[in-house]
Amino acid sequence: MNFSLQDITRKNILALHPYSSARDEFTGEASVFLDANENPFNAPFNRYPDPRQLALKERISQLKNVPTGHIFLGNGSDEPIDLLFRAFCEPGIDNAVAIAPTYGMYHVAADINNVAYREVLLEENYSLNAAKILAAVDSSTKLIFLCSPNNPTGNALDQKEILRIINEFNGLVVLDEAYIDFCPEKSLLANLEKYPNLVILQTLSKAWGLAGIRLGMAFASHEIIALLSKIKYPYNINLLTQNKALEMLQSPEKKEDWVKKILQQKIVLTKDLAKLPNVIRLFPSDANFILVKTTAAKKIYDALVKRQIIVRDRSKVQLCGETLRITVGTEAENKMLIDALKEIGVI
Ligand SMILES: *Cc1c(COP(=O)(O)O)cnc(C)c1O
Numbered sequence: 138m139n140f141s142l143q144d145i146t147r148k149n150i151l152a153l154h155p156y157s158s159a160r161d162e163f164t165g166e167a168s169v170f171l172d173a174n175e176n177p178f179n180a181p182f183n184r185y186p187d188p189r190q191l192a193l194k195e196r197i198s199q200l201k202n203v204p205t206g207h208i209f210l211g212n213g214s215d216e217p218i219d220l221l222f223r224a225f226c227e228p229g230i231d232n233a234v235a236i237a238p239t240y241g242m243y244h245v246a247a248d249i250n251n252v253a254y255r256e257v258l259l260e261e262n263y264s265l266n267a268a269k270i271l272a273a274v275d276s277s278t279k280l281i282f283l284c285s286p287n288n289p290t291g292n293a294l295d296q297k298e299i300l301r302i303i304n305e306f307n308g309l310v311v312l313d314e315a316y317i318d319f320c321p322e323k324s325l326l327a328n329l330e331k332y333p334n335l336v337i338l339q340t341l342s343k344a345w346g347l348a349g350i351r352l353g354m355a356f357a358s359h360e361i362i363a364l365l366s367k368i369k370y371p372y373n374i375n376l377l378t379q380n381k382a383l384e385m386l387q388s389p390e391k392k393e394d395w396v397k398k399i400l401q402q403k404i405v406l407t408k409d410l411a412k413l414p415n416v417i418r419l420f421p422s423d424a425n426f427i428l429v430k431t432t433a434a435k436k437i438y439d440a441l442v443k444r445q446i447i448v449r450d451r452s453k454v455q456l457c458g459e460t461l462r463i464t465v466g467t468e469a470e471n472k473m474l475i476d477a478l479k480e481i482g483v484i
Contacts, residue, residue, distance in 0.1 A: 417432060
């Protein structure tokens with residue numbers, strides 16, 4: 138590897154003087170705040186939130202065993218995904234490489250930023266082939282997107298292949314671990330120090346049950362985190378989100394309990410789905426959802442909607458013909474799905 142962060146960062150971002158907020162300039166103890174033109178009434182919501190989210194990062198640092206300087210917090214994972222394009226990809230010139238099929242936001246963020254997006258198909262069994270990814274890279278490739286466990290396929294990617302890509306690529310590898318809490322394989326977070334070109338994305342939206350508050354996390358070198366922090370909106374994480382996230386992160390046992398319950402239900406759901414005549418194949422899942430090949434995905438999807446049950450039709454996605462992506466719900470919800478699928482039958 139011959140990685141230089143300076144070399145891959147856009148020149149305007151390197152030269153940027155970021156906005157300095159009132160709450161950025163001051164740190165320490167104070168009781169009278171006349172610096173930010175806030176309303177003195179309606180505490181605590183009258184105050185701007187901490188732009189650096191230090192209390193929240195301290196807690197995440199303890200939980201994840203990663204120093205606070207290696208943590209970026211965003212308005213969902215969507216924010217760091219977008220900021221990575223803005224920091225490293227020159228519109229109209231640079232490109233990003235990604236596995237396909239995968240999470241749709243990488244492509245959308247590339248399009249918004251006018252950055253060419255090169256898709257490299259996974260193998261037929263949805264496994265990762267590092268050589269194919271590396272063959273799609275050229276001197277203008279700044280980002281490679283990997284997702285493990287992958288959405289919508291549900292499988293974890295082979296760590297040996299992921300590490301080969303990290304080791305041989307001179308740009309940034311973005312590894313999305315949104316579903317890592319459900320996965321028997323370990324996160325690569327413990328190896329962050331070893332790889333200056335690795336960015337790991339995690340989120341509170343899935344295992345932590347907090348999709349509504351929008352909190353995404355990016356973990357990377359101090360230098361990468363500093364760049365992302367420099368270009369974010371100053372108050373990107375609102376007060377309600379910071380407070381709620383801190384509260385939930387005090388109870389990791391709750392998250393563990395939910396994960397356990399969801400994984401138990403996944404086993405039951407898998408067994409029940411496998412017996413249905415309109416289910417042709419279940420793909421192995423390391424996440425909280427199952428990709429299911431059916432006899433007729435669109436028709437079954439519509440028939441489920443009529444019964445007020447919504448799954449995700451992935452039949453238009455490459456390598457996913459006639460599939461539905463089914464999130465594991467509660468025991469009662471899963472039973473309603475199974476009963477509905479029985480009723481619908483082969484169509
Ligand atoms: C659900 C999901 C996320 C979460 O995105 P947020 O913006 O944090 O809610 C990220 N990546 C993948 C692959 C997902 O499926």
